[in-house]
Amino acid sequence: MGGILNAPFPRRRRLRNVFRNTFRHLFRGAAxxxxxxxxxxxxxLGSMTxxxxxxxxxxxxxxxxxxxxxxQAAEAAVLHVYLRDDARQQDTDALRASLExxxxxxxVRYTSKSDALKHAQHRPGLPDLAGAADENxxxxxxxxxxxxxxxxxxxxxxxxxxxxxxxxxxxxYNPSAYQRIQTALTVVAVAGGAFLLLFGFxxxxxxxxxxxAAIQARRNEVSIMQLVGAPRWMVRGPFLVxxxxxxxxxxxxxxLVTLAAGLAGLAFGxxxxxxxxxxxxxxxxxxxxxxxxxxxVVLGSAASLVSVxxxxxxx
Amino acid sequence: MQSTLCxxxxxxxxxxxxxxxxxxxxxxxxxxxxxxxxLALQPGELAFVVGPSGAGKTTLLKLINRxxxxxxxxxxxxxxxxxxxxxRRIPTLRRRVGVVYQDYKLLPRLTALENVAFxxxxxxxxxxxxxxxxxxxxxxxxxxxxxxxxxxxxELSGGQQxxxxxxxAVVVQPPVLIADEPTxxxxxxxxxxxxxxLEQVSRFGTAVLIATHNLDIVRRMQRRVVTLVDGRLVRDQxxxxxxxxxxxxx
Numbered sequence: 011m012g013g014i015l016n017a018p019f020p021r022r023r024r025l026r027n028v029f030r031n032t033f034r035h036l037f038r039g040a041a042x043x044x045x046x047x048x049x050x051x052x053x054x055l056g057s058m059t060x061x062x063x064x065x066x067x068x069x070x071x072x073x074x075x076x077x078x079x080x081x082q083a084a085e086a087a088v089l090h091v092y093l094r095d096d097a098r099q100q101d102t103d104a105l106r107a108s109l110e111x112x113x114x115x116x117x118v119r120y121t122s123k124s125d126a127l128k129h130a131q132h133r134p135g136l137p138d139l140a141g142a143a144d145e146n147x148x149x150x151x152x153x154x155x156x157x158x159x160x161x162x163x164x165x166x167x168x169x170x171x172x173x174x175x176x177x178x179x180x181x182x183y184n185p186s187a188y189q190r191i192q193t194a195l196t197v198v199a200v201a202g203g204a205f206l207l208l209f210g211f212x213x214x215x216x217x218x219x220x221x222x223a224a225i226q227a228r229r230n231e232v233s234i235m236q237l238v239g240a241p242r243w244m245v246r247g248p249f250l251v252x253x254x255x256x257x258x259x260x261x262x263x264x265x266l267v268t269l270a271a272g273l274a275g276l277a278f279g280x281x282x283x284x285x286x287x288x289x290x291x292x293x294x295x296x297x298x299x300x301x302x303x304x305x306x307v308v309l310g311s312a313a314s315l316v317s318v319x320x321x322x323x324x325x
Numbered sequence: 326m327q328s329t330l331c332x333x334x335x336x337x338x339x340x341x342x343x344x345x346x347x348x349x350x351x352x353x354x355x356x357x358x359x360x361x362x363x364l365a366l367q368p369g370e371l372a373f374v375v376g377p378s379g380a381g382k383t384t385l386l387k388l389i390n391r392x393x394x395x396x397x398x399x400x401x402x403x404x405x406x407x408x409x410x411x412x413r414r415i416p417t418l419r420r421r422v423g424v425v426y427q428d429y430k431l432l433p434r435l436t437a438l439e440n441v442a443f444x445x446x447x448x449x450x451x452x453x454x455x456x457x458x459x460x461x462x463x464x465x466x467x468x469x470x471x472x473x474x475x476x477x478x479x480e481l482s483g484g485q486q487x488x489x490x491x492x493x494a495v496v497v498q499p500p501v502l503i504a505d506e507p508t509x510x511x512x513x514x515x516x517x518x519x520x521x522x523l524e525q526v527s528r529f530g531t532a533v534l535i536a537t538h539n540l541d542i543v544r545r546m547q548r549r550v551v552t553l554v555d556g557r558l559v560r561d562q563x564x565x566x567x568x569x570x571x572x573x574x575x
Contacts, residue, residue, distance in 0.1 A: 017460070019449045019498070027453045031446050034454075043434045234430045237390070238493070239419030240447045 035244060040251035050227045051256055054220030058260035058306065061213040066268030066302040068209060070290065072202050073298070077289030079195045086192075087159050090182035091152040091169045095123075101174035102152075109154055109169065114161040119153045126150065149176055214309065221253060221313040225321060232321045246318050253314020254307050261306020265299035272298065342401070343368050343501050343532040344389060349398035349408075351384050351556075358384040360556040361398070366532040368500070371524055373543045374536040376553035382536035383427075385553065386503045389534070390422050391415050403500045420448045423494035423531075425504035429486040431478040437489045438474035441465060444493045464492035467522060469515065483510035491519055495526050502526060504535045508542060520546060 044051065091109070093102060102120075109118050121129070126148035154169075156162055166183035169175060225232070235245045272295030344366040351359040359381045366372060374382045387393040388400045391407045400407040403421050410418055424430075431440050441461035445452055452460075465474050468488035478486055487510045494502055504523065508516035520542055527533045537543060543550055552560040 019452060024451045024453065027451045030454070031450050031452075035446070039434075046434055230430075231432060231434070234432055236416070237392070237419065237424065237426075237430060238444050238447055239416045239422075241416045242413065244447065 036247045036251055040248040040255065043248060044252045044255050047224070047228065047252075050224045051221075051252075054217070054224050055256050055260055057220050058217050058257065058310065059263050061216060062260055062264035062302050062306050062309075063267050065209065065213055065305065066264055066298055067271060068206060069301070070268065070272055070295070070298050072206055073294060074290045075198060075202055079199060080289070082195060083159070086162070087156055088182075089154040089156060089162050089165055089169075090121075091154060091166075091172075092149040092176040092179050092181065093151060093174050094176045095149065097150075097174035101172065105169065105172040105174045106152055108172075109152065109165070112165065112168075114156055114158070114165060116155040116157055118155075121151045121153055123148060123150045149179075217309050218313040218316060221256065221310065222317040222320075225249060225314065225317040229321050232318060236322065242322070245322060246315065249314045249318040250311050253310040253312075253317075255310070256314075257306040257308070257310020258303070259306075260310065261303040264306065265303040268302050269295050269299035341368070341404075342366060343403050344534065345399075345401040346385070346388065347399040347401070349385075349388055349395040349400060351381070351388070351393065352396045357556050359388070359395070359553075362553070362556070362558045363398075364551060364558065364561070366501070366534060368530045368532055369527055370549065371527040371533040371535070371546070372549040372551055373546070374534060374551045374553060375538070375540065375543060379555075380553040381556040382553055383505055384556075386424075386505050386534070386536055389501065389503050390424050391418050420497070421500050423497060423499035423502040425487075425490050425494045425502075425507045427506040427509055429478070429483075429490040431486055431489055431493075433478050436475050436477055437465060437470060437481065437485075437492075438462060440478070440489055441493045441496050444497055448497045460496055461492070464496040465489070467495075468492045469518065484512065484515060487511060488515070488519065491522065495522065498529070498531070500531060502531050502533045504533070504537075506537055507535060508537065508539050513541075516542060517545075524548075 091105070106118055106120070109115055123146050127146045130148055152169075154165060156165060162183055163185060166181040170180040175181075232245060232249075272290070273292065276290070276292060276295070342365040344364070346362055346364040349359055349362045350357065362381070362385065364385075374385060376382055384393065388395055389402060389407070391400075391402075391410055395408055398408070402418060405418060405421075407418055431437075432443065435443055438458065438461050441464050442457040445457045445460055462471065462474055465471055465488075468491050470485060470488050470492065473481060473485060476485075478489070481489065487507065491504075491507060494504070502523070507523070508519055511519060516539065523533050523535065524546070547565055549564045550560075550562040551558060552562070
């Protein structure tokens, strides 16, 4: 009996024991506590998983939309000047030389009828059209990359006068269609950005509140630890690790589903997907999944830290 | 932690008081929970705080463990000014004060043994697992719970939880130990054993302050008795006296 009351504690701190005890308290203790309190954490885990999953899918969609906007802008800066089937070579060369000499032009590339057919065969809907005709319906063209999209109209007008140019459909320039695309893309970009911001705010708020509720249910634990004199890191640490674990599990599930959705989209609709979501590749899907996982860990830890901090303030 | 020693009573008396409450007053709105209470406890001293419900016993203990700050007055614990302590320094103070709570306050996710060992490693992070385990087990055996070390708090009765709480408080050999109704959930025999244990703790130099309603035990222990009524210290009866307890007589 007397032993426990007067046996002196070691004065020297053994570093190995300090490390071991710290690790056990922070990680093993947190893991065990996480398992024991899974019932309390489940709502937070569920809502986090769902929100992270939605964030992943919305993020991938936004990326695809951004890629689509970029490809549309790049497309709009290319003017296709269609050549007559019976155009003479010297007329074509003269037209090409005059276009290349123009300061508004970056580059001019010749596309033959057969190349035009090959390109058409890779575009959704056009392979049927290409196969339906007896002969190749696609004209040869000079593809002019212009410095500024605003110059496309002027160049189209200048090219139209050449004898090498098809009189029926001289160029790809369509002022009203171009305007519509630009307007649509601007609206989608603004609406998408606003939606993403709002969605991010909702995701963070819901996650913090769910974790706060889970920690609120264990406020006794926090206060007991403080009352027995546990240092602040010892009180916060396990909750931080538990939050990170909750976030990791939610993030991992959401990341896997995001990755699976992205890869499935790529695998099942290669050609259409490449057109609708240019730039969306396997690598991008993995990066998106990684971001979702990281967001889960950061969100879980931060929410736990904020919640346990507010609990600690009250003791 | 402020390390300035209280220059008052302890110096005047020539004794280093471990607990020194100087003119402490605690108000909650219009209610006065403690009214100008002064009290000093020397190393190795065991004292009881008695009084009717609402007399301010628990408030006094909370001041010592810095769960509350006095509205006015000072509280010095082992030379440190608890009343002026910054929040980040409170854990250091609490590691010097062992507390036995009326409602036990055991960590539900830890077993009885782990609860006791946790207190050891809170105070001494460098203690090995084996040593913490052995000391915790010794403490549990001392309170008669050697065979229940693996049980979680919700698997123990109220009395058993109380004993785990006592083991947790004494195992770190704190300079000050306070107990709020430590025998409230115990049968007479166990209560007496626990009192003997706390007496032993005080013999090793710990200042022990026990708030209780159990006047039988107070009388049998023949120790110093501080009586609080309506927040005021109405009597401070030294050890060895067997006079009537003021508030019980009224």
